[in-house]
Structure formats: C-alpha cells, structure tokens
Amino acid sequence: MRPPIVPVVVLSGALLLAGCGSDSDSGSGSGSGSGSDGGGGLSVSGAYIPQPVSDDMAAGYLTIANAGDTKDELTSITSSAGEVTMHETVGGAMQELKQLPVPAQGQLVFKSGGNHLMFDKLKRKPKQGQTISVELHFATSDPVVVKMPVKSATYTPTTGH
Numbered sequence: 001m002r003p004p005i006v007p008v009v010v011l012s013g014a015l016l017l018a019g020c021g022s023d024s025d026s027g028s029g030s031g032s033g034s035g036s037d038g039g040g041g042l043s044v045s046g047a048y049i050p051q052p053v054s055d056d057m058a059a060g061y062l063t064i065a066n067a068g069d070t071k072d073e074l075t076s077i078t079s080s081a082g083e084v085t086m087h088e089t090v091g092g093a094m095q096e097l098k099q100l101p102v103p104a105q106g107q108l109v110f111k112s113g114g115n116h117l118m119f120d121k122l123k124r125k126p127k128q129g130q131t132i133s134v135e136l137h138f139a140t141s142d143p144v145v146v147k148m149p150v151k152s153a154t155y156t157p158t159t160g161h
C-alpha cells in the first residue's frame with residue numbers, strides 16, 4: 001500500500017498580512033450602523049513624525065479620510081506631549097491654521113512640504129522608535145486618537161494603494 005497523496009493547499013490569504021502595515025489602533029466603534037449621522041466616517045492613516053533636530057519642536061504628517069457623505073472640519077489637535085497646531089506652508093513660510101476641511105468622500109492630507117502638524121513646547125525630544133499620541137478634534141465627528149510613530153529624520157513614506 002502506498003500512502004495517500006495529500007494535496008497541498010496554499011493559503012494565499014496569509015500574504016495579505018504582510019501588506020500596508022496598517023497598525024489599526026483606532027478601536028473602531030463597533031457596528032456603525034447606517035452611519036447617517038456623522039461619526040465613524042473618518043479614518044486616519046500614514047501618521048508619522050520625522051525625528052526632529054530641535055529639542056522641543058517637530059512636524060507631523062498624516063492623512064484623514066472621510067468615507068461619509070457629510071463634510072467635517074479638523075478644529076484642533078491636542079497631545080500630552082506638548083502643544084500641537086496646524087500649519088500650512090505658503091511660499092516656504094509657515095502659517096497657522098485655525099481649522100481645515102475634511103471633504104465628504106475625500107481626504108485631508110498633511111504631508112512634507114505642505115500642511116503639517118506642528119508640535120511645540122515638547123516636554124521630551126521625540127526619538128526614533130517612540131510613539132506620540134495625539135487627539136484630533138472635529139467640528140462634527142467624535143475625537144480620534146492617533147498614535148504617531150517617530151521615524152528617522154530622513155524618513156519618507158512609500159506611497160502605495
């Protein structure tokens with residue numbers, strides 16, 4: 001008697017785990033129902049802070065996506081690490097913004113060379129490997145807590161889909 005041939009099943013689904021490194025920590029509010037009334041429509045991705053040169057200032061970047069049909073506004077950012085404001089870059093100079101729109105079915109993008117989060121009066125200098133937690137406040141949606149990893153000073157995100 002010969003041993004039966006066992007078919008080898010390749011579970012290609014496991015490969016998905018290696019993609020995109022989405023450290024989803026946003027404690028997604030379970031069961032967002034029809035989502036007709038704001039809330040649950042916002043998600044944050046690609047957050048990072050390049051390790052700053054300065055001891056008490058740093059820039060931060062992230063993308064806020066709005067899957068809902070209602071536009072919202074980012075109105076403030078708070079963090080126990082220090083003060084955080086929104087900045088835009090205009091002709092090489094930075095200007096503080098009071099709020100920024102998150103369009104319906106759209107995105108609000110903070111990226112190097114453009115809009116960014118500005119950390120000021122930091123209690124400790126951010127170092128690569130650390131994480132800084134910030135809370136995003138919106139005109140309509142509930143606040144969103146984002147853990148922003150500190151990357152190398154020269155880190156640039158790989159844009160993928």
Ligand SMILES: [Cu+2]
Binds near residue numbers: 059094116118
């Ligand atoms: Cu700035």
